[in-house]
Amino acid sequence: MIYRKAKFIDIEAIYELVNHYADEGLMLARSRNALYESLRDMIVAVDEKDGIVGVGGLHITWENMAEIRSLAVDPGHSRRGIGREIVRGLIEEGKELGITDVFTLTYQDQFFQKCGFAEITKDQLPHKIWKECIDCPKFPNCNEIAMLYRV
Secondary structure, eight states, X not given: OEEEEOOGGGXXXXXXXXXXXXXXXXXXXXXXXXXXXXXXXXXXXXXXTTEEEEEEEEEEEETTEEEEEEEXXXXXXXXXXXXXXXXXXXXXXXXXXXXXEEEEEESOHHHHHHTTOEEEOGGGSOGGGXXXXXXXXTTTSOOOEEEEEEO
């Protein structure tokens, strides 16, 4: 498995992967435009035979704080440590930038617990991070779980 920064040629595969889970209600949908705008945030897992099988992004939101978002692994490649390796890589990238707190808003709290995240209340996060939530179809009744990893 190769883990690398995402490229423009990866967008369609990322779009399909993320929105597969969004269609199942397991994560938020992302438009192609949103993916293009956040391309520099993302890393992908590339299988030699199957192509893009995992993706995740680290989005800087505030001083010393970043969010892991759009984490998805192809169902045929799940339970192989790909998601955990993507999270590890994103945390390392954040660490190199000086990030001290990495949070996520998720429905997959058990997975993130295994990666060292702890559940927090949403009001523990700075108000600045909610600016994108206004455009979300689940706003203001978000039922995602807030989790935090201290680097």
